[in-house]
Amino acid sequence: MSRRFQRTALWSAGLSFLFAALVAGAWVVKAQENYSGWWLPVNIAPEYGQLQDLMFNIFLVLTSILALIFYALMAYAFIFNRGRKGKKGFYTHGSRRFQLGLVAFFTVFVIGGEIFVLGQVTGDVWDRMKQGVPENALRIEVMAEQFAWNIRYPGPDGKFGKTDLELMDEENPFGIDEDDPAAGDDVVTVGRLHIPLDVPIHILLRSKDVLHSFFIPVLRVKQDAVPGETINVWMRALKTGKFQMVCAELCGLGHTAMKGSVVVESKKDFQAWLEQEAAVD
Template sequence: MALILVLIALGSIAFHVLSPWWWTPIASNWNYIDSTLIITFWITGLAFAAIVLFVAYCLVAFRHRPGRRAAYEPENRRLEGWLTVVTALGVAALLAPGLIVWGQFVRVPANATEIEIVAQQWRWAYRLPGADGRLGASGIEHVSDENPLGLDPKDTAARDDLVIDGDLHLPLGRPVKVLLRSTDVVHNFYVPEFRAKMDIIPGMVTYFWFTPTRTGTFDALCNEVCGVSHYAMRGRVTVDGEAAYSSWLGQQKTFASVASQKRLAAGRAGSQER
């Protein structure tokens, strides 16, 4: 049994070092997330190996022998004190890096561009600021077939917002603040290469921010079980260079134009029915 425990400890370390299942190449500024995970792996890995090897040692050193009796020691203040101190240091070492990164995670740069992602079983919808550079107001009371994102039609700032029909595109090297809304249940927008994600809570606007650092097209997943088709709630995010992004942006339609087209289509459909 002692040999098996030693092999488990060594095998776990070897699997961690040699494992082919590692992170995808990062494509944002959040390399701090990777560093925090590595620190966590080292701390928990060393603790795991130390405990398992200590148990293996005890099995050998204190194994049953004829004539030997176990000593009864219900408490040991010195040992309990050491265990308390070591445990507290270990917990602090695990929490400190995460708290530091979280502080950076919620401090959005002043020059970040705001975009909005709206989650709905089981699809993603996107909204970008228009010519005025800011997103207009929205509310659940405005949601309809013609206005699925719930933008306020009376807000002039919302009329020039770009409603994206298809994949989301982002510019390379510019910080982005992602505002998140849900029209039904809890979702979570996650692009593994960006290392940044956040739960999307009905009735709330949550957010995170990041800076894309590599061009390419990346899968966007829902990372919170949201219903029977959760597995199919996928999208794509493309990070473009400046010229490609400007070209794509020029092809997008504003909320005002999309709403007008939908009203015309609805009017034609009603005329044909009559």
């Protein structure tokens, strides 16, 4: 074995080890947060959230099979064609038929296996996520800004008060018009989203300034907030507790300050919280 080859092998082994150590470290940190365990974060979303995880797993298995085939071919090539005494290198053009066969196989594997199988298994999951906002959903407004999540509830009367762009400022991120009777009980919070358990929630997502991304891992919800647009997002939580809500778009220097939380509570607790907040306002 040549010196150079040995050095390269050592470096590769070292780097692979370092990479493995980094991945293991990240896992330990995640496990300590006691929120996601060793794999994906817990999933408290109904059907479509479960289907997303299924899609992820199918992709992972199929691409792992492909990766293993490629690594095996590479290992074969390296080991059986390594430099040996008395063995000379030779040139080969290869077999066109074999190469075409390989291309055909992988094309069918990727298109047929991944896209077709995924389509069959997951069906209209995208449609349900993006279009299927239930009529009876509880509406909550989320306004992203550098660097906070402003959240507005219609209050116990179920009606959002009027807003006016002119009234928007630091104190009043939504520009709520306090002269409107429906505005009196509107509740605004920052960075903490309260939602009732097992109730469809319709988020009207907006941004004041730049692109942000509304990301609640446990609910498998991730949607860009785009300035000038109101985007519909819907979700339903099947477990009470406090979970992470983050901005998944590098939106500026204070990006990490957009780490908030989602509090899922029983309908009764949610109603009590809402009434209390409305009274404070």
